[in-house]
Amino acid sequence: MSLAAFIGGCGDGSSNNGTGExxxxxxxxxGTFNERYTCRSVESGDCxxxxxxxxxxxxxxxxxxxxxFENIADVSMGSGQLCGNEFIWTSTGEGFxxxxxxxxxxxxxxxxASMYTESNGExxxxxxxxxxxxxxxxxxxxxxxxx
Numbered sequence: 001m002s003l004a005a006f007i008g009g010c011g012d013g014s015s016n017n018g019t020g021e022x023x024x025x026x027x028x029x030x031g032t033f034n035e036r037y038t039c040r041s042v043e044s045g046d047c048x049x050x051x052x053x054x055x056x057x058x059x060x061x062x063x064x065x066x067x068x069f070e071n072i073a074d075v076s077m078g079s080g081q082l083c084g085n086e087f088i089w090t091s092t093g094e095g096f097x098x099x100x101x102x103x104x105x106x107x108x109x110x111x112x113a114s115m116y117t118e119s120n121g122e123x124x125x126x127x128x129x130x131x132x133x134x135x136x137x138x139x140x141x142x143x144x145x146x147x
Contacts, residue, residue, distance in 0.1 A: 023084035027107040029067065030060040036136055037112060037128025040144035047144035048124050056130065095119045100126070108132040111140070 033056045039048040054073030061067065067087065068079045076098070078091025087102040087110075100114025112128035129136040 022081055025082040026085040026104065028060055029082055029087060029102075029104065029107060030058050031132055032057050033110065033130040033132055034134065034136055035071075035110075035112070035128055035130035036139045037126050038139045038142045038144070039116070039124050039126035040142055042115075042123045042125055045143075045145045046147055049126075050144070051138055098126075102130070109136070 035054050035056050037052055037054075038050050039052075040046060041048055052073060054071055056069055056071050058067050058069045066079065066081055067089075068077070069089070069091070070077055071091065071093070076091045076093030076096075078089050078098070080087050080089025085104040087104070088100075089102070090097070090099045092098075096116050096118045098114050098116035100112060102110045102112050104110050108131055110130040112126070112130060114126045116124050116126065118124070125142070127142050128139040
């Protein structure tokens, strides 16, 4: 799945059963996740963070589908909806906005893809992994130019 594929809806369509509606949540994802990610500028291809570690704290709303979260490293706040095994989210931090999808293989392990826009208009993309365990391992490769 390309990063652009999920921007208009629920990831690759598996989370909405092809109907455009949110499939029932596969599980509760509330908790603390240890995340590792890499980002790059779409325009220049320059690295914007390689193998960055952070914690993301996710809280579930009362309806069981909507969630809010806080990313500790970049002090961003966001919200999203869990459709099937895909958490589709948006967030805002100091000088950027971001949208993405967390695809859960189970309630504790995640692959991540996102796109961000900085306040100066520069766009970028990120890939990562997260787990409720101690260390999710390195993020997927995202080739980029060293700054």
